[in-house]
Amino acid sequence: MRLFAASFATEESAVLALEELAGRFGESARMRLAPLGHAGPEGSSARMILAGRFEDDVIAAVRLAVTELGGSMVVDSETTT
Numbered sequence: 001m002r003l004f005a006a007s008f009a010t011e012e013s014a015v016l017a018l019e020e021l022a023g024r025f026g027e028s029a030r031m032r033l034a035p036l037g038h039a040g041p042e043g044s045s046a047r048m049i050l051a052g053r054f055e056d057d058v059i060a061a062v063r064l065a066v067t068e069l070g071g072s073m074v075v076d077s078e079t080t081t
Helices: 010-030 056-068
Strands: 001-009 032-036 047-054 070-080
Touching: 001 010, 001 056, 010 032, 010 047, 010 056, 047 056, 056 070
Parallel strands: none
Antiparallel strands: 001 047, 001 070, 032 047
């Protein structure tokens, strides 16, 4: 099992990535979204983090999907249980 997290410039792009990954890998990924810091001035939005746990055999596809959707990897590490 791997813990994977990626940052996205906007909430919209993070939600799109979440929906794409959920469609491909189902609920077994246990993904969540969270803001990375606070929104900037004049209504600009904070970057978003998408994090989840994925089986080792799909992590390459997760990395590729995140990159194609404009995300930047933040964490990719092996976990226990």
